[in-house]
Amino acid sequence: MFFKKAYWETVDNKFIVENIPILPVRGNIISSDGKLLATNLPQYKIYMDFKAGNIKAKDNKTNKEIKSRDSLFRASLPDICKGLHNILPDMSASQFRSRILEGYKKKTRCCMLYPYRISYIKYKMTKRIPFLCLPANKSGYYAEQYNQRIKMFGSLAAKTLGEMVLDTTKKANKKKKEPVVKAKNGLEFAYDSVLRGTPGKSHRQKVMNKYLNIVDIPPVDGCDIVSSIDVSMQDISEKALVDELKAVNGNVGVVILMEVATGDVKAIVNMTKCADGSYHEIQNTALTSLMEPGSTFKTASIMVGLEDGMFDLNDGVNTQGGIVMMHGRPMKDWNWYKGGYHYLTVPQIMMKSSNIGVSTLIDSHYYNNPQKFVRGLYREGINADLKLAIPGVVKARIRMPNKNNWSKTALAWMSIGYETQIPPINMATFYNAIANNGVMVKPRFVKQILKNGKVVQDIPVGIIKKSICSKRTLDKVHTILWRVVNMEGGLGKPARSSQFYISGKTGTAQIAHAGGYKSGGTSYLLSFAGYFPSEAPKYSMYVAIQKRGLPASGGLMAGSVFHKIAERIYAKNLSTNISRAIDSDAVFVPDVKTGNVDDMKEILNGLEIQNLERFKPVDIKAFGTATHTGHTVYINPQNISLYSIPNVIGMGARDAVYLMEKCGLHVRLYGAGKVYWQSIPQGTKINKGTTIAIRLN
Numbered sequence: 001m002f003f004k005k006a007y008w009e010t011v012d013n014k015f016i017v018e019n020i021p022i023l024p025v026r027g028n029i030i031s032s033d034g035k036l037l038a039t040n041l042p043q044y045k046i047y048m049d050f051k052a053g054n055i056k057a058k059d060n061k062t063n064k065e066i067k068s069r070d071s072l073f074r075a076s077l078p079d080i081c082k083g084l085h086n087i088l089p090d091m092s093a094s095q096f097r098s099r100i101l102e103g104y105k106k107k108t109r110c111c112m113l114y115p116y117r118i119s120y121i122k123y124k125m126t127k128r129i130p131f132l133c134l135p136a137n138k139s140g141y142y143a144e145q146y147n148q149r150i151k152m153f154g155s156l157a158a159k160t161l162g163e164m165v166l167d168t169t170k171k172a173n174k175k176k177k178e179p180v181v182k183a184k185n186g187l188e189f190a191y192d193s194v195l196r197g198t199p200g201k202s203h204r205q206k207v208m209n210k211y212l213n214i215v216d217i218p219p220v221d222g223c224d225i226v227s228s229i230d231v232s233m234q235d236i237s238e239k240a241l242v243d244e245l246k247a248v249n250g251n252v253g254v255v256i257l258m259e260v261a262t263g264d265v266k267a268i269v270n271m272t273k274c275a276d277g278s279y280h281e282i283q284n285t286a287l288t289s290l291m292e293p294g295s296t297f298k299t300a301s302i303m304v305g306l307e308d309g310m311f312d313l314n315d316g317v318n319t320q321g322g323i324v325m326m327h328g329r330p331m332k333d334w335n336w337y338k339g340g341y342h343y344l345t346v347p348q349i350m351m352k353s354s355n356i357g358v359s360t361l362i363d364s365h366y367y368n369n370p371q372k373f374v375r376g377l378y379r380e381g382i383n384a385d386l387k388l389a390i391p392g393v394v395k396a397r398i399r400m401p402n403k404n405n406w407s408k409t410a411l412a413w414m415s416i417g418y419e420t421q422i423p424p425i426n427m428a429t430f431y432n433a434i435a436n437n438g439v440m441v442k443p444r445f446v447k448q449i450l451k452n453g454k455v456v457q458d459i460p461v462g463i464i465k466k467s468i469c470s471k472r473t474l475d476k477v478h479t480i481l482w483r484v485v486n487m488e489g490g491l492g493k494p495a496r497s498s499q500f501y502i503s504g505k506t507g508t509a510q511i512a513h514a515g516g517y518k519s520g521g522t523s524y525l526l527s528f529a530g531y532f533p534s535e536a537p538k539y540s541m542y543v544a545i546q547k548r549g550l551p552a553s554g555g556l557m558a559g560s561v562f563h564k565i566a567e568r569i570y571a572k573n574l575s576t577n578i579s580r581a582i583d584s585d586a587v588f589v590p591d592v593k594t595g596n597v598d599d600m601k602e603i604l605n606g607l608e609i610q611n612l613e614r615f616k617p618v619d620i621k622a623f624g625t626a627t628h629t630g631h632t633v634y635i636n637p638q639n640i641s642l643y644s645i646p647n648v649i650g651m652g653a654r655d656a657v658y659l660m661e662k663c664g665l666h667v668r669l670y671g672a673g674k675v676y677w678q679s680i681p682q683g684t685k686i687n688k689g690t691t692i693a694i695r696l697n
Contacts (some may be wrong), residue, residue, distance in 0.1 A: 162186020504530015
């Protein structure tokens with residue numbers, strides 16, 4: 001027990017290696033329509049072991065060795081290099097040759113044949129190359145397998161799904177052969193504890209001159225999560241947005257599509273223009289960026305005034321010629337250069353998106369008590385903390401007035417969407433609440449957690465506010481938003497559909513760069529927020545486009561994106577009763593050929609077509625004709641005599657031949673289709689063995 005203790009412990013350690021981690025398989029992210037969004041696919045690094053066992057091929061006659069492993073390898077080397085180049089064309093055959101020969105000279109056990117990982121399909125293809133197709137203990141060709149996280153639809157919703165990146169910390173990579181990866185953002189990060197699973201442990205032990213990996217604690221694979229993202233809706237939204245960004249030379253674009261009742265985010269698109277002019281998801285702008293919302297915020301302002309009883313739909317404002325001085329600062333409507341709108345009622349103010357109208361209403365009623373107006377905004381939940389688990393989500397900033405942060409013009413400009421900063425996801429959630437009868441639900445990105453295909457947890461719909469305002473106020477807001485899109489003169493007209501009603505609000509906000517609006521240049525945030533169909537909203541949507549310079553129109557640019565997405569989604573989910581497609585000329589009952597009565601009845605009954613026999617036959621009830629009136633087929637059985645030639649006009653070939661042969665005749669057929677001519681007329685006395693010609697067409 002004590003003799004040469006250190007020596008024998010060293011010997012023991014050579015035979016057993018403890019606590020080797022076994023990595024679990026990371027769970028999948030699945031779309032709401034059952035498609036794989038993110039999963040693990042095996043990838044391989046390929047190597048050659050030039051100390052592998054020898055190959056001894058012998059001549060069957062002389063029983064002498066004719067080829068060694070080395071000679072077979074050298075003979076196969078051109079085929080190996082050419083085969084690898086054909087499968088992995090980014091390396092030439094000569095490059096493979098030099099890499100392989102270098103490892104061969106050094107007799108290395110792990111000569112890396114290709115510096116990158118390859119797919120399972122390509123690895124299988126390499127196994128068909130001469131010499132490499134031999135067993136690993138003879139050829140020395142082997143591969144190390146790794147699980148690679150793959151997004152099955154490429155960049156679709158990439159930032160929302162999240163990324164797996166290298167963990168560069170020393171602790172993570174200490175004594176690790178392969179670099180450790182970790183979740184960085186999106187759903188991968190938010191649900192990392194669910195997806196990653198639990199590692200297992202094993203030890204490596206030498207048994208009978210072989211090293212075996214013996215599992216001590218098996219790994220527990222991660223669970224799958226079912227996302228709310230719908231692949232087809234995401235694709236529709238992304239294409240519509242990118243097309244518009246290209247058309248208007250936009251810099252940034254966002255689309256958030258939500259299911260009204262549940263808050264499920266069916267599509268979320270974040271596009272940024274890159275240096276080469278292409279558009280990609282660089283950051284999750286919808287969740288992580290604060291924006292001055294512009295005129296889409298006017299809905300919240302008008303809702304506060306209606307709820308507090310400060311004004312009603314019949315009240316109005318004289319907007320004069322489109323420019324009004326507001327506490328020493330000019331407030332302009334977009335058409336000031338055309339002479340303005342003059343007098344507008346509250347619905348008309350929203351239809352025309354009048355800055356003067358909204359700011360005058362709010363400033364005149366809340367100027368002496370701006371805290372009451374801001375508390376009204378808080379009451380509506382437009383600044384609510386959505387408590388989303390996705391990292392980087394920012395909170396809306398609507399400041400409560402005090403003597404240090406407030407100016408005379410602050411209320412007027414806040415009421416039209418300036419001097420506030422709100423992320424797009426909050427704007428989408430607010431308009432979704434309007435569509436959802438005032439119930440504000442939390443945006444839901446994950447619906448279920450699965451384990452081995454079975455649901456282990458349903459993620460419930462989260463209620464943020466049971467009511468953002470009274471039903472009386474909500475009905476008025478619904479009326480206003482419907483008029484913005486569907487009434488003549490509403491700036492939301494580009495979002496209008498001829499197939500169903502859309503309700504919403506346009507927005508156009510100026511964004512100043514460094515140096516101010518004049519010297520720094522001006523960009524615009526163009527937006528449209530709304531829902532459809534208006535009478536029974538199923539989806540809500542927020543669209544925002546940021547572009548530099550004029551022309552700039554929220555209704556025309558963001559509204560047209562809203563229109564395209566809404567119509568395509570409506571068409572995708574359209575389900576109409578087929579009976580509505582039937583007109584007065586529709587054929588309900590098909591023509592029935594002359595033939596076997598039993599066949600007629602079987603087919604007509606299978607098609608659920610009513611059929612009746614007009615009379616009972618005297619002789620053989622086997623063949624007949626058919627007529628139909630309305631929805632009923634009348635079958636007319638023929639009394640067939642075996643002593644005279646029957647009439648087979650109108651029958652198919654099978655029935656005609658059967659009947660003639662039953663009468664003792666030989667049949668010669670010409671053509672295909674239905675019988676239109678027979679060489680011996682009906683009623684002629686039968687002479688058995690006579691040949692009858694039948695033509696079909």
